Amino acid sequence: SLYKKTALNLLIAGVAIFCLVLLNIQDISRFLGPSYAPLTMLVLICGFAKLIDLGAGLNTQILLLSKYWKLDFITTILLVILSIPLNYWLTRRYNVMGPAWGNLIALSTFNIIRLIFIWKLFKLQPFSLNNLKALGIGLISFLVIYSIPSAGNLYLNILIRSISFLLVFGFSIVVFKASEDINGLVRIVRSKFNW
Numbered sequence: 001s002l003y004k005k006t007a008l009n010l011l012i013a014g015v016a017i018f019c020l021v022l023l024n025i026q027d028i029s030r031f032l033g034p035s036y037a038p039l040t041m042l043v044l045i046c047g048f049a050k051l052i053d054l055g056a057g058l059n060t061q062i063l064l065l066s067k068y069w070k071l072d073f074i075t076t077i078l079l080v081i082l083s084i085p086l087n088y089w090l091t092r093r094y095n096v097m098g099p100a101w102g103n104l105i106a107l108s109t110f111n112i113i114r115l116i117f118i119w120k121l122f123k124l125q126p127f128s129l130n131n132l133k134a135l136g137i138g139l140i141s142f143l144v145i146y147s148i149p150s151a152g153n154l155y156l157n158i159l160i161r162s163i164s165f166l167l168v169f170g171f172s173i174v175v176f177k178a179s180e181d182i183n184g185l186v187r188i189v190r191s192k193f194n195w
Contacts (some may be wrong), residue, residue: 002058003057003058003062003124003125003126004057004126004127004128005179005180005181006057006058006126007054007055007056007057007058007126007127007131008126008128008130008131008134008178008179009179009181009182010054010055010057011051011054011055011131011134011135012134012138012173012178012179012182013054014050014051014054014055015051015134015135015137015138015169016138016165016166016169016170018047018050018051018138019138019141019142019165019169020162020165020166021043021047022040022043022044022047022142023142023145023146023161023162023165024157024158024161024162025039025040025043026040027154027157027158028158030154031154038096038097041097041100042096042097042100045097045100045101045103045104046100046103046104048104049100049103049104049107049108050107052104052107052108052111053107053111055126055131056111056114056115056126057126058126059111059114059115059118060072060114062118062122062124063075063114063117063118066121066122068117068121071114071117075110075113075114075117078109078110078113079106079107079109079110082105082106082109082110083102083103083106086101086102086105086106087099087102087103089102090102130178130179133176133178134173134178134179137169137172137173137176137178138169140172141165141168141169141172142165144168145161145164145165145168146161148160148161148164174186
């Protein structure tokens with residue numbers, strides 16, 4: 001239960017942050033200058049890597065607190081062994097995008113291996129229909145807010161898109177009951193303020 005809940009709640013937080021960054025990345029790039037134009041693709045790849053890592057949940061803690069703790073050490077070493085040559089080769093091939101792709105490949109492999117181990121050893125996995133629900137809500141909320149026309153001012157754009165996304169995404173997560181914990185928190189807040 002804890003494995004599923006933490007994976008889901010971390011995924012929801014990750015989706016919210018990832019979408020907020022993506023919604024505002026063009027304005028941020030414009031503010032920083034034309035030399036930061038590749039930032040969008042870089043953030044997209046690194047964001048996916050982090051979402052995969054967050055969505056996998058408490059893999060590390062489950063392995064560390066079991067008699068199979070050595071698997072945590074072995075898979076961490078594997079991540080390092082995989083990352084160094086991948087980053088070297090991909091940096092030579094794709095310049096600044098190389099480490100981002102290397103990080104995505106290495107983290108995906110690392111988490112898939114740990115998920116397989118945990119499933120084989122404990123018959124546990126962190127996914128449920130609510131994970132898909134959270135991803136779907138994130139995608140739809142992103143597309144809705146992305147379609148808002150530019151206000152003509154990058155600061156105003158960032159403010160409008162950020163607030164609008166948080167309201168739409170947060171409201172949808174609660175209404176569609178994607179997370180028991182978030183709905184429980186909302187109930188506590190409502191009872192405190194007598195809503």
